[in-house]
Amino acid sequence: MSIRHQTKANKEGQGEKPHLDFFLFLPHLLDLFSLLHSTMGLWSVRSRLAHHLGQKMAYLGALQRRSWPLVSFLQLWNPRPSELVGGLSSNPINRCSDRRFASIKAETSAAAMDDRCRYQVMDFPGGKVMFIPEMRFLAESPGERISCYRVLDDDGQTISGSSFQEVSKEIALKMYSDMVTLQIMDTIFYEAQRQGRISFYLTSIGEEAINVASAAALTINDIVFPQYREPGVLLWRGFTLQEFANQCFGNKSDYGKGRQMPIHYGSNRLNYFTVSSPIATQIPHAVGAAYSLKMDKKHACAVTYFGDGGTSEGDFHAALNFAAVMEVPIIFFCRNNGWAISTPTTEQFRSDGAVIRGQAYGLRSIRVDGNDALAVYSAVHAAREMAIRESRPILVEALTYRVGHHSTSDDSTKYRPVDEIEHWRTARDPVSRYRKWIERNGWLCDDAESELRSNVRKELLHAIQVAEKMEKPPLAELFTDVYDQVPSNLHEQERLLRETIKQHNGDYPPEVPV
Amino acid sequence: MWGVARQKVGFGSFSSPILGQVLQRIRPLGSILPKNYSSAPKEMTVREALNSALDEEMSADPKVFLMGEEVGEYQGAYKISKGLLEKYGPERVLDTPITEAGFTGIGVGAAYYGLRPIVEFMTFNFSMQAIDHIVNSAAKTNYMSAGQISVPIVFRGPNGAAAGVGAQHSQCYAAWYAHVPGLKVLSPYSSEDARGLLKAAIRDPDPVVFLENELLYGESFPVSAEALDSSFCLPIGKAKIEREGKHVSITAFSKMVGYALQAAEILSKEGIDAEVINLRSIRPLDRATINASVRKTNRLVTVEEGFPQHGVGAEICMSIIEDSFEYLDAPVERIAGADVPMPYAANLERMAVPQVDDIVRAAKRACYRSVPMAAAA
Secondary structure, three states: OOOOOOOOOOOOOOOOOOOOOHHHHHHHHHHHHHHHHHHHHHHHHHHHHHHHHHHHHHHHOOOOOOOHHHHHHHEEEEEOHOOOOOOHHHHHOOOOOOOOOOOOOOHHHHHHHHHHHOOOEEEOOOOEEOOOOOOOOOOOOOOOOOOOOOOOOOOOOEEEEOOOEOHHHHHHHEEEEHHHHHHHHHHHHHHHHOOOOOOOOOOOOOOOHHHHHHHOOOOOEEEEEEEOOOOOHHHHHHHOHHHHHHHHOOOOOOOOOOOOOOOOOOOOOEEOOOOOOOOHHHHHHOOOOOOOOHHHHOOOOOOOOOOOHHHHHHHHHHHHHHHHHOOOOOEEEEEEEEEEOOEHHHOOOOOOOOHHHHHHOOEEEEEEEEEHHHHHHHHHHHHHHHHHHHHEEEEEEOOOOOOOOOOOOOOHHHOOOOHHHHHHHHHOOHHHHHHHHHOOOOOHHHHHHHHHHHHHHHHHHHHHHHHHHEEEEOOHHHHOOOOOOOOOHHHHHHHHHHHHHOOOHHOOOOOOOO | OOOOOOOOOOOOOOOOHHHHHHHHHHHOOOOOOOOOOOOOEEEEEHHHHHHHHHHHHHHOOOOOOEEEOOOOOOOOOOOOOOOOOHHOOOOOOOOHHHHHHHHHHHHHHHHHHOOOEEEOOOOOOHHHHHHHHHHHHHOOOOHOOOOOOOOOOEEEEEEOOOOOOOHHOOOOHHHHHOOOOOEEEOOOOOOOHHHHHHHHHHHOEEEEEEEEHHHHOOOOEEEEEHHHHOOOOOOOOOOOOEEEOEEEEEOOOHHHHHHHHHHHHHHHOOOOOOOEEEEEEEOOOHHHHHHHHHHOOOEEEEEEEOOOOOOOOHHHHHHHHHHHHHOOOOOOEEEEOOOOOOOOOHHHHHHOOHHHHHHHHHHHHHHHOOOOOHHHH
């Protein structure tokens, strides 16, 4: 699998941007810098480094090439910390550790006070910090949002200058097929709920790329802790349409023995932990599992998914902090789809999404276009490598849009404009965007496409019929699994229940087996 | 009487080593256990009992690990985990950041995966910040996943009132956790209880809430040779008759067992022979033993430290009414803490927690030796 490099990326309004090779190069530069700092004089190294960086960072406008006292060098980094990719801030021996001590205004008045502050370093618990006599607050936002990694444009063309993980034709086609299956599954199950055949359903429309592409970049040994909008991950791993239907209908073949609402899928065999309703509780669970993987020295990581709303929960913060401290192999995948039921992200947080928080906890993070299957695939692939090889947590924020309602209990047209929903459903559909790319590669033709859709539809309708007709779980399953062994009081209750049923047979529903 | 548990042992099997080897393994902590083993009962504090239980279980099963605030370097906030970090290393004794919700969630996640974590709360009052994970993520998961995901986790720490620590450090959570199906709730009294029940809890495949008591940590109790064995285990769900009697049954758990025994001594001088039942297990409650005792004595006094409403005593009373109503010769008397957040001032605190005299008076009321409380109103 190769990574394709191209020449400079080209974003409007920006000059040269740091790109992948710089990303890899910088930590080594800084290692060199720090090492030389401690041994030789500071000046020569800094000038060389700063000159190199000056070329890269010219667009910041913060450059002062006259002299390079340490403080102004540090201020070089301040105004646009968002533009600095991973290596810098995560380098533990970076002496410029506290680069964020200046406000946006720092660039202009910097040089004057530099001489006084040179080499003045204070020692506190947690390490050395530079100090300055000027009081400056960090701005509440970095000024510019963290940029978003993208490979395919809206037309399914790879963007020139993009680098991404290559996919084989087989994987690419399976990804497409699973994304289509997920779309059809969502449509049909949603209708089934509306017809009263199942009690509840929750769609993943608009997030098919996130679901399937992220799953494709993982291996079966990676343990998945989902929120509830990730059935595509289970689909990729091999959960059949019949198994999905069984859970939704709560019949006797349901692995959950009819105990949970629809869409609360789970499969030990496929390393997908059962969906649990409370928001964000799965995030610290995943860290615990990642810690266990580390203790067992397995070549695998934990992956947990959550939405933008989930990042407000206390569990999110505790888990990210913990994962960084314990240095565990985990990928935190945030599906920022703009809405938490009716709460838009503007009312959810005031930070720049979830990605910016990664750095606050000491995590390497990336923002990616969630509707771009190749970008999601590449990012998760790279994240997994880093997580396992370096035993560290990685945060991936995928920007997307929740096209469907929150669930069948919600009507989102009440709180957002219908044309906005339609725009995202059609013009920004991740499945059709990806299809265009596959078609360009000559891997798919129209006939295959419609054949796929009608096959899936037929199979799913059949699965639903079978699931609907199947018996419900027997009465004994009401009392099992509360504990490992059924306790005596539950045996007693079951006995009493059966007696009651015998005495009042007419009151007991006939379709539930005793 | 103190039988080895009949429940299945999850991991490994434990042979019965000779006593000398057992003593070596326990690593006495400046201990009072001599090397030569005589037939006289040895004494052990509850703290030593818990420490030895943790040590033995961690040594027997590499999946067992301990996590909590201050459990490692600090040797435990109450020194229960003394020496464990040194012996097992930081991978198995984890000092956590201050986030009960965080580390409880992480412990549950590790249990989902298959490890056997022991999560320590500095007191159970702080478990409130993690109770969602205890109830929704631990207790219910085996059921909701239909047996696919088991949660062999132990939550332990001091519960109930200490001395002069105020409202947010003194609440008893026995009733809170015993309310939840899917959890097992244990509360030891003596050192033998502590050892046997903690070992049982660690070996149990279900989530267990283990309620200790800070004031009991330093108390010494005699322990039998059997209890010192590393395979020693007490059955979950069995109460112990600490003192046999025939006039009135007194149920209690944790610290209140000591108070009940003192009350029984006082009562015996007045001709009332009280039977003291140490519940040991709040969920499942040993209804059989309690009912058998009440059928013998016909009178019941329930004692607990926690708040009265919806408390453990209320459940015991209901169990008697359901199964042994005709055997009662007097209304059930319930002794509990005062229905107020625990005050700090020493005189007020003394009045907010049951004292030995309260138990004596209640037993006398149950035996009609004094005017019943309702009639005195």
